[in-house]
Amino acid sequence: MNKTNKLSQQDWIKAAFDTLSESGVTAVRVETLAKRLGVTKGSFYWHFKSRQALLDEVLEKWRSEQRVMNRVDVIGGSAREKLINLLESVPRTTPRNSSGATELAVRSWARNDELAAATLATVDKQRIDWVKSYFMDMGYEEQVAESRAFLTYGYIMVQGIFSIENMPGILERIHDDVLELLFSK
Structure with a gap:
């Protein structure tokens, strides 16, 4: 199993959350997150329909935690x-x-x-x-x-x-x- 298959939706959310904390929402980009996680952008679209869908999940994580x-x-x-x-x-x-x-x-x-x-x-x-x-x-x-x-x-x-x-x-x-x-x- 390669790294792409091992990544969960939560891994992407955590990477986005960390990027948000470090650099703000404009830095939360699919390509940037893929590089951070060491995978292709295609892995992102396995878990999310769009960047906005990810951002919605990041807000939910922040709200609930x-x-x-x-x-x-x-x-x-x-x-x-x-x-x-x-x-x-x-x-x-x-x-x-x-x-x-x-x-x-x-x-x-x-x-x-x-x-x-x-x-x-x-x-x-x-x-x-x-x-x-x-x-x-x-x-x-x-x-x-x-x-x-x-x-x-x-x-x-x-x-x-x-x-x-x-x-x-x-x-x-x-x-x-x-x-x-x-x-x-």
Whole structure:
């Protein structure tokens, strides 16, 4: 069996996802992916009808893989402990990571693509509602819980997009202040 026959649809999706994270959606091209995987373009068309079909699958993979949320839920604990685990799960010492790169790539893609924009809006709402539910479990009124969820989400997103190389330790220094602000009554 040659390499072409061994590749699955998931292999193509992963290669596209990795390329998206590294270089943006415009770099997700059939020929580029085939080179990356060491196969011909024909292998691609065995699994997908078009580049757009692949991009749709990449968006679905991104939408369905909410690893941080899953990890926080698995760890468990009280609503407050889950929120602390959420905030502590965000890398504060690594200014650039693959998760942040993927997030930025999807957000950039969404500026020019309706499906990507709709998917992004769905994921943002899902994430904010998830955080909001924990604040509500802690006894905050709905509007206050929503505001704090939005602030929490914004704080997390900023860590993936700010260039902090010239501000060593800034995120570590403000982390406790952020927790105090978010949990104050």
